[in-house]
Structure formats: C-alpha cells, structure tokens
Amino acid sequence: xxxxxxxxxxxxxxxxxxxxxxxxxxxxxxxxxxxxxxxxxxxxxxxxxxxxxxxxxxxxxxxxxxxxxxxxxxxxxxxxxxxxxxxxxxxxxxxxxxxxxxxxxxxxxxxxxxxxxxxxxxxxxxxxxxxxxxxxxxxxxxxxxxxxxxxxxxxxxxxxxxxxxxxxxxxxxxxxxxxxxxxxxxxxxxxxxxxxxxxxxxxxxxxxxxxxxxxxxxxxxxxxxxxxxxxxxxxxxxxxxxxxxxxxxxxxxxxxxxxxxxxxxxxxxxxxxxxxxxxxxxxxxxxxxxxxxxxxxxxxxxxxxxxxxxxxxxxxxxxxxxxxxxxxxxxxxxxxxxxxxxxxxxxxxxxxxxxxxxxxxxxxxxxxxxxxxxxxxxxxxxxxxxxxxxxxxxxxxxxxxxxxxxxxxxxxxxxxxxxxxxx
Numbered sequence: 198x199x200x201x202x203x204x205x206x207x208x209x210x211x212x213x214x215x216x217x218x219x220x221x222x223x224x225x226x227x228x229x230x231x232x233x234x235x236x237x238x239x240x241x242x243x244x245x246x247x248x249x250x251x252x253x254x255x256x257x258x259x260x261x262x263x264x265x266x267x268x269x270x271x272x273x274x275x276x277x278x279x280x281x282x283x284x285x286x287x288x289x290x291x292x293x294x295x296x297x298x299x300x301x302x303x304x305x306x307x308x309x310x311x312x313x314x315x316x317x318x319x320x321x322x323x324x325x326x327x328x329x330x331x332x333x334x335x336x337x338x339x340x341x342x343x344x345x346x347x348x349x350x351x352x353x354x355x356x357x358x359x360x361x362x363x364x365x366x367x368x369x370x371x372x373x374x375x376x377x378x379x380x381x382x383x384x385x386x387x388x389x390x391x392x393x394x395x396x397x398x399x400x401x402x403x404x405x406x407x408x409x410x411x412x413x414x415x416x417x418x419x420x421x422x423x424x425x426x427x428x429x430x431x432x433x434x435x436x437x438x439x440x441x442x443x444x445x446x447x448x449x450x451x452x453x454x455x456x457x458x459x460x461x462x463x464x465x466x467x468x469x470x471x472x473x474x475x476x477x478x479x480x481x482x483x484x485x486x487x488x489x490x491x492x493x494x495x496x497x498x499x500x501x502x503x504x505x506x507x508x509x510x511x512x513x514x515x516x517x518x519x520x521x522x523x524x525x526x527x528x529x530x531x532x533x534x535x536x537x538x539x540x541x542x543x544x545x546x547x548x549x550x551x552x553x554x555x556x557x558x559x560x561x562x563x564x565x566x567x568x569x570x571x572x573x574x575x576x577x578x579x580x581x582x583x584x585x586x587x588x589x590x591x592x593x594x595x596x597x598x599x600x601x602x603x604x605x606x607x608x609x610x611x612x613x614x615x616x617x618x619x620x
Contacts, residue, residue, distance in 0.1 A: 274490040276483035284483065290376040291479035295411075295468035297371030303461040304367030308360050310454055317446050319356050324442065326352070375472065407474055411467060422459050426452070516560065519591055522553040523564055524571035528610060530603075532579040536586045537561035539568070540595070540603065549594040550603055555586050574610050578602070 284290070309316060327349055430452045437445035485493070523529070526539035527550070539554040541547075556564050568575055581602050589595055595603060 272481075272484035272486050274485040274487055276480065276485060279493060280483055280485065289479075291472075291476040292372065292375045293468060293472040293475045295464065295471040296375060297368050299461060299464040299468040300367040300371040301364045302457060302464065305360050305364045306454060306457040306461055308363045309450070310458075312359060313450065313454075316356070317443065317450055320446055321442050323352055323356055404478055407471075411471060415464070415467060418463055419460050422463060423456055426456050426459060430455075516556075519554045519556075520563060520567060523567040524573065526553055526568065526573050528607060529564060529568045529573055529575045530578050530582045530585065530606065531561065531565060531575060532582040533577055535561060536579075536582040537564040537568075538582055538585040538589075539564060539573070540585075540607075542607070547594060549597075549600065550607070551594050552585065552589045552591055555589075555591060557586065576606050576610075578606065581606075 327345070430448075433448055434452065437448060440448070522541075523539050526541050529537055529539045531537045536557050537555065537560075538552060540550045541553045542550040554564055565575060567573075581599070585595065585599065589599075
C-alpha cells in the first residue's frame with residue numbers, strides 16, 4: 198500500500214510563506230516612506246522605533262503607543278456617585294440570587310410547618326377524591342374528563358395557594374432587603390449581550406471560581422445532609438405501605454420538612470457569603486481608570502483649563518470694577534510695600550467707613566497709582582493696612598474695633614473734613 202501525500206499538499210510551503218511576508222513588509226515600508234522626513238515624524242504622538250536591518254525591510258517604523266494605553270491602565274479610582282447613579286438607573290445593583298431563593302425555600306417550608314395538619318388533611322382528601330377516578334378512566338368521555346380536569350385544577354390551587362402566596366412574598370422581600378424598593382424600565386429592555394454576558398470570559402476569574410466553589414459546596418453539603426436525614430427515616434418510609442393514609446402522609450411530610458429546613462439553613466449561610474461577595478465584585482466593577490475619572494470630572498465640572506480661565510476672567514472683571522471705585526475713596530491706607538485698602542464714607546448711607554477696594558503687591562501699587570491720579574489722600578499705616586486687608590472684604594463696613602484708628606486718620610484729612618462739614 199503506497200502512502201498518500203495528497204492531504205499534506207494542501208498546506209503552504211515555507212517558500213510561499215516567506216514570499217507572502219516579503220510582499221507584506223515591502224508594502225508597509227513603501228507606505229511609511231511617504232510620511233517620513235529623515236528620522237523624525239511630524240506627529241509627536243507617534244513613537245519612533247528602530248529595528249535591526251532586514252533584507253526586505255530597513256529603516257524605522259512607527260507604533261502608536263497611545264492605542265495600547267487604555268488596555269494596560271488599571272481600574273484604580275473609586276467609583277463616583279455619578280457612576281453609581283447611572284448603573285442604578287440601568288438596573289445594575291449588587292444583588293445575590295441566593296438570598297431570594299433561600300428565603301423562598303425557608304418561607305415555603307415554614308408555611309407547610311404552620312399549616313401542617315390542614316395541609317395533610319386537604320392532601321388526603323384530594324387523593325381520596327381523584328385517585329379512584331384515575332383507576333377507572335376508561336369509563337369517562339370527553340365531557341367527564343373536562344369536568345374532572347377543572348375540578349383537579351381548582352382543588353389543587355386551593356391546596357397550594359397559601360404556599361405560593363408566601364413564597365411570592367418572600368421572593369419580593371429577598372430582593373427588597375438587598376436593593377430596596379426600585380424600578381428600572383431600562384432593565385426590562387432587550388439587549389443581545391444579556392443572552393451570554395460572560396461569553397468573552399475565556400480565562401477563569403474571581404466570579405467564575407467563586408461560582409464553581411459555591412456550586413460544589415451546595416451539591417456536596419446538600420447531598421451529605423440529605424443522606425444523613427433520609428437514612429434516619431429510611432426504614433420508616435419503607436413501612437408506609439402498611440400504614441393508614443393520614444399516618445403515611447404525616448411521616449413523609451415530616452421527613453421532607455426536616456430535609457428542607459436543614460437545607461434552607463445551609464443555603465442561608467451560603468447566601469450571606471454570596472451577597473457580600475457580589476457586593477465586593479460590584480464595587481470592583483464600578484472602579485474607573487484615571488482617564489475615565491478625569492473625563493467624568495470634565496463632563497461634570499467642565500474642562501479644568503477652561504474653568505480656571507473663566508475664574509481668572511471673573512477675577513479680572515471684579516478687580517476692574519473695584520479699581521473704578523478707587524477715585525471715590527476718601528483715603529487709601531497702605532503698607533508701603535505690600536497692601537493698599539481704599540475706604541469711603543457717605544453720610545446718611547453708611548454707619549461706618551466702607552472698604553471699596555483692596556489689594557496686595559501689584560494690585561496695591563495700582564490702587565495707589567489711581568489714588569494719586571485722582572487726588573485721593575494716601576496714608577501709610579502698616580498695621581491697620583494689614584488688619585483691614587485680612588479681616589474686611591470689599592463692600593463691607595469696617596468692624597467696631599477699627600473705628601478709633603480709622604477716624605483718627607480721616608479727621609486729619611482736609612478733604613474729608615470738608616466733605617462731612619467739619620472744616
């Protein structure tokens with residue numbers, strides 16, 4: 198029998214691979230050659246990387262490193278209130294499904310325990326009523342089957358509605374205790390990515406590993422507990438064929454109650470652990486990268502550069518308005534090198550002299566210059582200038598502790614005495 202090499206001829210050969218790579222890199226070299234000037238690229242965002250000489254590709258090539266920054270940048274910034282609010286509007290909240298399902302199990306078990314006698318009696322009546330009908334079903338026609346089916350549905354609902362109602366209440370409570378009362382219409386909208394949200398998660402992560410451990414723990418522990426409890430009642434259950442109906446139903450119901458209650462308490466412990474884990478994972482998922490935090494801050498409060506520019510314009514406008522008031526001042530009190538405070542007093546309007554302008558360093562020099570140009574008296578009083586600048590804002594009247602010192606300055610000025618009629 199001769200070997201068949203036809204299958205292997207379908208694979209590319211090494212020369213064909215080399216030829217393909219040669220053509221690919223040659224085209225890349227020609228494309229880069231058209232945008233390169235010597236060894237420097239015009240765009241400072243592009244990083245120049247030099248490689249060793251190759252027979253088919255020589256010279257530098259460019260890599261846009263900024264395209265890889267987002268993937269390497271970790272989520273280290275805590276989530277903002279805006280991000281929490283947006284996720285809540287989408288219906289994304291930290292929640293454990295184990296809590297609701299465990300409360301449903303415990304609630305249903307509790308109802309069966311509280312209504313045990315009534316439930317057993319109604320179950321026995323239900324069985325006695327419909328079991329004989331099943332043994333003689335060949336006697337019934339279509340109309341009889343319709344009547345029987347309607348009766349079975351009605352009696353079965355009357356038998357189980359207390360359990361169904363309580364489990365519904367506990368299902369609602371199980372979600373309310375975790376996230377409170379909330380309704381998100383956006384959570385009801387259809388999204389294709391919800392069909393398999395973790396499809397792209399190929400590698401194991403904390404969530405998948407925790408779910409695996411949780412599932413294994415539930416299977417093992419529930420199996421062990423069920424085995425222990427069932428083995429204790431196994432012989433009794435085998436003897437139910439020799440018991441009366443009420444006694445047999447009571448025994449089976451009690452055994453089932455013990456198993457469900459034990460399993461429910463076990464699942465409650467797992468649910469608590471799962472809730473705190475889901476909450477931790479949710480907080481971790483809300484964390485932001487530094488670039489996301491900066492972008493969000495810009496969107497909330499505006500670009501910091503533009504914000505600072507607006508604040509500077511506001512300060513300039515305020516200073517311009519303030520300097521226009523200097524010619525109206527009665528006196529400018531200065532510390533010759535640093536501070537200037539312009540005061541004005543209008544009889545009948547002001548109860549005390551008012552600060553209409555103040556400044557330090559260059560602004561102080563500007564206030565003094567305007568005062569000299571408009572014949573406003575300038576008095577050097579370093580202590581009063583420093584205190585007035587630090588404690589009184591523009592537009593405010595001076596406090597009482599400054600009255601004596603300021604009045605002593607004002608009454609020495611001929612211009613002020615004429616203004617108030619003291620001359």
